[in-house]
Amino acid sequence: MTKGLIIGGEFGNILVRQKNEQALELGELMIADTSNGQMLLQVFDLLYGSQLTQQHLELISGLKLEEDEKLELMDAKLRTYVLARLKNLAFVSKQVARSAKTLPTFFTKVREIEAKDVSFLTTPLNPLFLGKLRSGSKVLEVPVSIDGRLALSHHVLIAGTTGRGKSVLMTNLLWDAVDKDFAAMLVLDPHDEYFEKLQKHPAAREQIVYYTPKSPPPGARTLKININQLTPRHFDGVVDWSDAQKQALHAYHQKYKDSWIEAVLREQEIRDFHEGTLAVIKRTLMLLLRLDVDDEKNISCSGIFDIGAGQTTIPDIVNALEQCKTVIIDTSSFHGNVEILIGSMIANMVLERHKTYSLQEMKTKPVISIVLEEAPRVLGKDVLERGPNVFSTIAREGRKFNVGLIAITQLPSLIPREVLANINTKIILGIELKPERQAIIESAAQDLSSDERMIASLDKGEAIVTSNFLSFAMPIKILHEEHKVVVKARQSFGGLKL
Amino acid sequence: MKFAHLSDCHIGGWREPKLRDANTKSFILAIDTCLKEKVDFILISGDLFNTAVPGIESLRMAVEQLKKVKDSGIPVYYIAGSHDFSPSGKTMLDVLEHAGLAVNVARGEETFDNKIKLHFTVDKKTGAKITGMIGKKGGLETNYYYQLAKEHLEKEPGFKIFLFHSALAELKPKDLEEMDAMAVSLMPAGFDYYAGGHVHVVDRQNIGAYKNIVYPGPIFPNNFSEVEKLKHGSFVIVEDGNIQHVALPVHPTVCISVDGDGKTATEVEALVKQQLLKNNLDNAIVAIRVSGCLKQGRPADVRWNDLFHDAYAKKAYFVMKNTNAFTSKELQVIMVKEANVEEVEESLLKQHAGQFKLSPNDVELAKKLMHSLSAEKAEGERVADFDSRLHSELDKLLEG
Numbered sequence: 001m002t003k004g005l006i007i008g009g010e011f012g013n014i015l016v017r018q019k020n021e022q023a024l025e026l027g028e029l030m031i032a033d034t035s036n037g038q039m040l041l042q043v044f045d046l047l048y049g050s051q052l053t054q055q056h057l058e059l060i061s062g063l064k065l066e067e068d069e070k071l072e073l074m075d076a077k078l079r080t081y082v083l084a085r086l087k088n089l090a091f092v093s094k095q096v097a098r099s100a101k102t103l104p105t106f107f108t109k110v111r112e113i114e115a116k117d118v119s120f121l122t123t124p125l126n127p128l129f130l131g132k133l134r135s136g137s138k139v140l141e142v143p144v145s146i147d148g149r150l151a152l153s154h155h156v157l158i159a160g161t162t163g164r165g166k167s168v169l170m171t172n173l174l175w176d177a178v179d180k181d182f183a184a185m186l187v188l189d190p191h192d193e194y195f196e197k198l199q200k201h202p203a204a205r206e207q208i209v210y211y212t213p214k215s216p217p218p219g220a221r222t223l224k225i226n227i228n229q230l231t232p233r234h235f236d237g238v239v240d241w242s243d244a245q246k247q248a249l250h251a252y253h254q255k256y257k258d259s260w261i262e263a264v265l266r267e268q269e270i271r272d273f274h275e276g277t278l279a280v281i282k283r284t285l286m287l288l289l290r291l292d293v294d295d296e297k298n299i300s301c302s303g304i305f306d307i308g309a310g311q312t313t314i315p316d317i318v319n320a321l322e323q324c325k326t327v328i329i330d331t332s333s334f335h336g337n338v339e340i341l342i343g344s345m346i347a348n349m350v351l352e353r354h355k356t357y358s359l360q361e362m363k364t365k366p367v368i369s370i371v372l373e374e375a376p377r378v379l380g381k382d383v384l385e386r387g388p389n390v391f392s393t394i395a396r397e398g399r400k401f402n403v404g405l406i407a408i409t410q411l412p413s414l415i416p417r418e419v420l421a422n423i424n425t426k427i428i429l430g431i432e433l434k435p436e437r438q439a440i441i442e443s444a445a446q447d448l449s450s451d452e453r454m455i456a457s458l459d460k461g462e463a464i465v466t467s468n469f470l471s472f473a474m475p476i477k478i479l480h481e482e483h484k485v486v487v488k489a490r491q492s493f494g495g496l497k498l
Numbered sequence: 499m500k501f502a503h504l505s506d507c508h509i510g511g512w513r514e515p516k517l518r519d520a521n522t523k524s525f526i527l528a529i530d531t532c533l534k535e536k537v538d539f540i541l542i543s544g545d546l547f548n549t550a551v552p553g554i555e556s557l558r559m560a561v562e563q564l565k566k567v568k569d570s571g572i573p574v575y576y577i578a579g580s581h582d583f584s585p586s587g588k589t590m591l592d593v594l595e596h597a598g599l600a601v602n603v604a605r606g607e608e609t610f611d612n613k614i615k616l617h618f619t620v621d622k623k624t625g626a627k628i629t630g631m632i633g634k635k636g637g638l639e640t641n642y643y644y645q646l647a648k649e650h651l652e653k654e655p656g657f658k659i660f661l662f663h664s665a666l667a668e669l670k671p672k673d674l675e676e677m678d679a680m681a682v683s684l685m686p687a688g689f690d691y692y693a694g695g696h697v698h699v700v701d702r703q704n705i706g707a708y709k710n711i712v713y714p715g716p717i718f719p720n721n722f723s724e725v726e727k728l729k730h731g732s733f734v735i736v737e738d739g740n741i742q743h744v745a746l747p748v749h750p751t752v753c754i755s756v757d758g759d760g761k762t763a764t765e766v767e768a769l770v771k772q773q774l775l776k777n778n779l780d781n782a783i784v785a786i787r788v789s790g791c792l793k794q795g796r797p798a799d800v801r802w803n804d805l806f807h808d809a810y811a812k813k814a815y816f817v818m819k820n821t822n823a824f825t826s827k828e829l830q831v832i833m834v835k836e837a838n839v840e841e842v843e844e845s846l847l848k849q850h851a852g853q854f855k856l857s858p859n860d861v862e863l864a865k866k867l868m869h870s871l872s873a874e875k876a877e878g879e880r881v882a883d884f885d886s887r888l889h890s891e892l893d894k895l896l897e898g
Contacts, residue, residue: 215706216682218644218681218683218684219681220681220683221667222668222682222705308703309669309705310668312667312671312672312674313667316679319675490612491645493642494585495587495604495632495634496587496604496605496632496642497587497602497604
């Protein structure tokens with residue numbers, strides 16, 4: 001259906017006169033058929049056009065308001081209309097989409113997009129489903145998937161104001177990845193919201209491992225981490241140690257190996273450190289790890305860190321990830337620092353293990369993606385000014401080792417430019433604040449310089465995906481699906497006296 | 499209330515008769531201790547036998563001991579473990595139960611919605627309510643736990659004991675990282691005692707609402723590493739909430755560990771000998787572990803017969819060695835990490851290139867030769883034609 005005619009403009013800013021009663025929408029996808037292919041265009045701005053001068057328009061409105069409400073303009077459709085600014089998204093020829101490098105001729109008709117126009121959007125090798133293609137507010141029956149192996153290892157940013165669908169999108173991504181063999185997800189879940197939905201997945205029992213410190217539902221694991229698993233390095237970006245304190249920690253670790261925290265708490269001998277330094281270390285560790293030590297030097301544990309249990313928790317999590325499982329850790333009851341400490345322990349082990357793999361081995365392993373809610377807590381400018389942490393290391397060099405981040409935030413501007421630039425795929429949901437939009441636009445994989453208004457107008461569940469692994473910045477609709485528990489086949493219970 | 503908790507007896511488990519005997523002695527010692535301590539009842543958390551159908555000797559001994567216990571008026575409550583479980587339920591354990599020597603507490607009913615509703619077995623003397631879940635190989639019992647109706651078990655008042663034969667993820671020891679394990683949360687909460695088995699460790703932990711999760715350790719170490727780590731078997735006696743691990747030292751254990759890295763076979767032999775001389779081996783189980791890479795000679799050059807002879811001369815009960823990680827440079831194989839045949843070939847060719855020189859790129863030439871030589875006779879092709887084709891291809895390659 002023809003919706004307008006090209007009447008001027010320039011590359012990236014094509015002016016179209018809208019056909020009357022064929023309302024164009026911001027973000028709407030249009031097709032301009034040319035002699036050798038199709039130009040895929042997108043509306044990024046709408047404005048009024050008229051054959052009448054401003055003075056005449058004001059006069060007519062005055063007459064309508066003050067004199068005769070029924071006054072009609074002769075040939076109104078020809079004298080007043082809507083103009084739209086369109087940008088070139090791609091040029092499609094023989095089922096291949098390329099960057100557009102030409103302009104359609106004057107008076108080329110632009111028409112509404114149909115599913116067949118985007119048949120070039122084939123399913124990638126390792127598909128990770130994002131949503132359905134959206135044209136303005138209209139949803140097309142065209143699934144949009146990205147190569148998950150590539151996208152996840154090159155990091156993903158999900159940015160949007162609260163209530164715009166970040167959690168729904170993340171749930172969808174996790175749901176889709178649960179039974180995929182190319183990716184494993186580690187979710188540090190500060191709102192404890194994902195497991196409730198994901199446990200309905202048909203493969204949940206085999207593929208999802210859920211850790212919680214609170215009464216775990218059947219099958220979930222009580223989060224316990226043995227203090228022997230901690231090393232001084234895990235505290236990078238978690239505690240702001242002074243140089244002397246750092247040195248004392250390393251001295252303890254060197255001398256007492258795995259039992260170094262017990263040694264600190266029991267005030268076991270260590271030379272060349274000031275008493276005050278050691279006292280601060282002890283107090284900080286006790287507070288952070290919720291440990292206590294009595295006069296008899298017995299250590300008691302009241303949090304997730306334990307002296308008996310949890311000896312294999314971190315390796316268990318990393319092993320589960322290497323087996324393509326989704327690991328969700330309920331961090332809702334932790335102080336921010338504890339959550340980061342746990343994340344840091346797991347991320348360090350994942351990264352260390354992956355660094356030992358040859359390129360060939362790496363190809364056989366799934367990409368491990370770490371989901372970071374409120375990402376500026378670990379990737380924020382102020383945090384990284386105090387020194388790098390394992391997450392900034394992953395952002396910088398994780399893709400070489402098949403380890404990626406999914407950073408979720410409503411404030412992308414708090415993340416340094418160089419980190420944002422390393423995040424290749426950005427899923428942008430509605431953002432009201434201009435500086436936040438700017439931060440995303442400036443670091444996007446495709447040119448979004450004209451999309452500010454579109455981003456500001458994104459409704460709940462609407463998003464734009466920009467990525468090197470997509471042929472153009474793709475508008476999508478995030479699906480909100482209600483999942484029901486799948487009833488499993490009856491099981492027999494051999495060996496029991498029933 | 500006083501009860502004993504045994505697990506992983508693995509009767510009939512060792513192949514070496516002397517160790518099998520030691521295992522038996524350990525089991526008898528445990529039973530005798532229970533009788534001496536006058537426990538009210540005995541729990542066995544799986545793997546009483548090493549197989550579902552044990553040998554006559556093992557069975558005879560077990561029956562004899564259980565009869566002794568029964569005659570003393572002490573009931574035995576058990577579950578099947580991963581070794582003595584049978585899907586059909588037809589095991590020697592079943593025979594023991596029918597003979598009135600022990601009670602299988604992993605019993606109940608299947609509900610209309612395909613759930614397992616376990617029943618409690620109530621100990622007459624103490625009123626303790628006992629139930630449990632079998633263990634299966636590879637942690638397959640986990641599926642049963644997912645189908646377990648827990649509400650009635652958790653609501654039941656009184657002193658409750660749950661027998662299980664599974665590794666628990668939260669309590670797995672570091673050296674058993676690879677072991678299949680299930681979450682503690684699959685068990686019913688709020689019991690007074692969780693009598694564990696399967697994991698051969700001595701441990702007692704509380705995890706949230708799960709208090710007193712106890713692994714008593716095996717009755718006797720089950721392999722070389724366990725001999726080194728545990729030294730002897732053990733079980734648990736619980737008296738009015740006081741949990742006490744009881745050691746079963748039927749033989750002293752002497753563990754000798756020698757690092758052979760960078761040494762000669764003679765030096766290693768001397769080091770082992772020195773350790774044997776130093777220790778009191780009287781009636782002891784001696785475990786000798788040698789690791790590392792010899793700088794000269796082969797591991798087989800160590801005169802083990804002489805060393806064993808020395809140990810037995812000092813009245814050792816049994817001598818065993820572990821040389822799995824003992825190697826020499828001569829024996830070190832070429833490690834190839836590549837994933838497919840082509841890459842393995844390429845890697846091997848690269849390692850051996852340079853032994854002769856035929857062309858500017860011998861690796862490439864060798865690959866082409868291998869490719870040509872692996873060609874098969876085409877359908878309809880005469881043998882003579884195939885022969886000639888092959889010759890011509892090889893000539894071309896070698897000339898080029």
